[in-house]
Amino acid sequence: MTAKRLGQWTTRLYIILFIVGLFVLLVYTIARRQTVTKTFNQPSFILYNRLHHEHQDKLECSCSFIASKFEQFVEIEAKFHQICSSSFVLDEWQTNLTNGLVSDLSIYEQRDYRRFLSSHLQFLQGLCQISNSSVNNSINQFLSSLFVTTKLLSEKDFYDRVDLLVKQSQLSAPITFSRIYSLIGSINHGNAIISSFGSNFEYIAPFYKQQFAYTPTQAIIYDKCSCGLYPNCTTEANFIERNHSKSLAIKGLKMGCIPSESFRSSTLECFYDESCVQLIQQYTNYTNRIISLNATKSRFLINTSVAELMNDLFIEEWSRTMNYSLYFANCFPSFCSYNYIEKINLLYIVTVLLGLQGGLAIVLKWICPLIVRLLFKLYHYRKNRRNIIQPDCSLQVTTINVDNTKILNLPSNSESNPSGIISETNIVSPIRCSFKFILIFILMIIVVIGLIIFTISLARHEKSEIIPTLAPCRLKFQPTNSSANFPNDGETSYHVGDFNGDHLLDLAFYTKDTCSINVRFGFGNGTFGENIVSSINYCGEEMFMIIAKLNNDNLLDLAFTEEKTRHVSVLLGNGNGTFTLIARFSTGTDNEPTGIAVGNFNHDHYLDIVVANSGDGSVILFLARGNGTSFQQVKLYTGYQTLYSAIAVADLNGDSYLDIINVHGNQKIIGVFLGDGHGAFQKQTTSFAGGGDQVPKHIIVSDFNGDTQPDIIISYSRTNFIGVIFGYGNGSFSARTRFILTSGVLESSVIVGDFNCDSHLDIAVGQSNSYSIHALVGYGDGHFDTQIIHSDQGYTYNTKVAVGDFNGDGYDDIVTWDDNHFLDTFLNTCECCAPDRIDSKTLNRQ
Secondary structure: OOHHHHHHHHHHHHHHHHHHHHHHHHHHHHHOOEEEEEEEEOOOHHHHHHHHHHHHHHOEEEEOOOEEEHHHOEEEEEEEOHHHHOHHHOHHHHHHHHHOOOOOHHHOOOOEOHHHHHHHHHHHHHHHHHHHHHHHHHHHHHHHOEEEOOEOOOHHHHHHHHHHHHHHHHHHHHHHHHHHHHHHHHHHHHOOOOOOOOOOEEEOOOOOOHHHOOOOEEEOEEOOEEOOOOOOOEEEEEEEOOOOOOEEEEEEEEEEOOHHHHHHHOEOHHHHOHHHHHHHHHHHOOOOOOOOOOHHHOOOOOOOEHHHHHHOOOEEEEEEEEOHHHHHHHHOEEEEEEEEEEOOOHHHHHHHHHHHHHHHHHHHHHHHHHHHHHHHHHHHHHHHHHOOOOOOOOOOOEEEEEOOEEEEEOOOOOOOOOOOOOOHHHHHHHHHHHHHHHHHHHHHHHHHHHHHHHHHHHHHHHHHOOOOOOOOOOOOEEEEEEEOOOOOOOOEOEEEEOOOOOOOOEEEEEEOOOOEEEEEEEOOOOOEEEEEEEEOOOOOOOEOEEEEOOOOOOOOEEEEEEOOOOEEEEEEEOOOOOEEEEEEEEOOOOOEEEEEEEEOOOOOOOOEEEEEEEEOOOEEEEEEEOOOOEEEEEEEOOOOOEOOEEEEEEOOOOOOOOEEEEEEOOOOEEEEEOEOOOOOEOOOEEEEOOOOOOOEEEEEEEOOOOOOOOEEEEEEOOEOEEEEEOEOOOOOEOOOEEEEOOOOOEOOOEEEEOOOOOOOOEEEEEOOOOEEEEEEEEOOOOOEEEEEEEEEOOOOOOOEEEEEOOOOOOOOEEEEEOOOOOEEEEEEOOHHHOOOOOOHHHOOOO
16 A cells, blocks of 8 residues: 555544544533623622522622621510500509508408509519510610621521521510529528518417527418418409408409419409409599500400410510611622523634644644554554455455466456456455444544543533532521429439320439439420429439330330449339339449440340449449349449540441440540440440540430441530541541530530431530520531520520420420529421421532
8 A cells, every 4th residue: 555545544534533523522512511600899789689680599799798786777676565554553553542551451351352452563563664674675685786697698588587586586585584583483482481461471379488489480371272382372362341241352363472473373354354443443442443454455365374474575566677778788798799501602612622623633643644554554464364355345256276376256357467466456445444444433432432521521510510509497496385493403314205105205304302203294285294203212413314114014214323322223114204113233332323324235125224434434234134123233344444434335336236335534535345245245445535625524326427337426524516426337436526516615415316307417415604505407428517596695504405306296396404493495496397498418518
């Protein structure tokens, strides 16, 4: 084959590859989406509204001023109950009303309401004044606080965000007032302070020995309720004639131990009833006419108790005005921008092709001659090896051997060549056939490569477009119950469970003052009943408790540690909120039990108990025997002496056998005992728990990153962070990942639940220096978003939390209590559980 012929084939191959290459680049460039950002500097409010209407959530604006006071664009006003603006709370009316009474109230009978009337009116007036003051202070405090946004919120998001913050502020004022009032009442009752009206205690005579004279007292009883035991004993209010022959009941009003408590139990029905008001005027000798209240002007029923009105601070309605244009002016966006996809741009396509064709031409000029030479050499190699001249695909060739001479028998225009020399024309045909197959093969490869490049590019582009168009949903909880006189003694375990079989969650807790286990039955609406007491022989400061069905009778039982006496006690549930002690075991004279857990470690269908000890840092296993009422002790040594130890159980290595996790506080070490399923364990392996100068306090084991391997949450004393340590599935753990909360110090409890219904575990923690609940909302991949569920900087300490569905709506709620003896229930409003929320697993957080 001549050089000219090779050059022709090289040129043809070059043209084909060049056209195919440009075509692939053209298709790729057209199909590839180009993201373009358009920016508007310092847009006006009108321009912003137009842009937002056109581009919705794609529009983003950066604020020049990220913090503004709410008072600059929010107005809040409260409308109070009509009683607070009526004549009944005026000084003039009270003075004229009481002037008709005898100054010495003792002249009236002990149960005559005229002895209470003046105090009730004064208390009503004070309640209205305090409510007004509390609400105004709350409003002023909120309006003077800062609203921080780095990005300009859309009008809808602005109204939703501010409305939520306003509602949270509205809830804080009644709760604070209720707590202060409950605290004062508890102090007065606890110190048995005698009312100046002589309504709770009375002096009795005669006096005994003169030299040691004192005045004994006895509690007054109202309707079989003793003021010595309860401060809120009441009876129906009556006007009593002096001759004792006539007693007239007063609608809705009560008398009792303390005037304030009896008025709280009363209703305002009398003040709505003209005849009842006239009755009061008659017995107080008041002659001026008083206008009664109008029942149609209030959202409250006329039989609503004063206590309920106090819980709402006598507020009829809130008036809120939010101005988005003023918020826009305070934000003063420096620029706004939005991204859009530009699919086809002729100038861009031409520019790209011109830029790439030069490089493509250089590569093809270098590679095409090499390909042709290689094919030519392959042809000659095949020819010499077979020594057979291949015909054109459409020709029939007959080879005849005559005297060692090969003759081609062609259908036409063929001649014998005795010398065996074949002309150049006859060689072209087989080369042409080979080239056809080779070119088809090359074209197929190029097309496949082009499709692969196009598919990968399109997939990567679509993946990069999966961006979080919504911020993580803010958890919202509704405080529904505030109960005073709730015991909270030391490092005490509180547990949630169904202790009476009504399928409603109850509370179980230990009370040091009464040396008892107490249960409060839940009503299914976030509230709880009175204490059901089971006495125990332990009154120590600290105890740790677990609940489980230890004897398989479908009733919840208890086991708890006695740190002071160094024992472990087991109590079986009776199904009615009470418990019976059936076993008590010693943990050793030098060991104080500081943690307890349960699990079936030997597959005998009965739960075993495991206890962590301070002192020698050992772990004691109580293996259940028989019906779960007797136990065999097995002691596991860790080799570490510790002052504090926490414990948990889980299958850490995936062998279906429970293992033991033990955290040594002052050594900051996580010890793991891998179980064999028969009650025996391997030698302890350790990992580092971290914490710096702080002591690991509480641990929870679960899967927080979606790899099906157990991970560990650790809280530390006197810190504002928690640690998450991810498991490798073999009993060892990664280095700690620290998640810092907004503020405060954590030393109380840590709980885990799914608060936003995304099937990923979230974490809630209580603070020790304020009545606050912080949350880490999980994405399911080991990442968390920090949020504040509730915050109240009132006087409190050691906030504890528990999780459960307390109102039967299928969503996790939170119950809290603190050292001020307050119990509160926060019901999940489920706003984060809407089906249109974006699953956080699909968010690209790069």
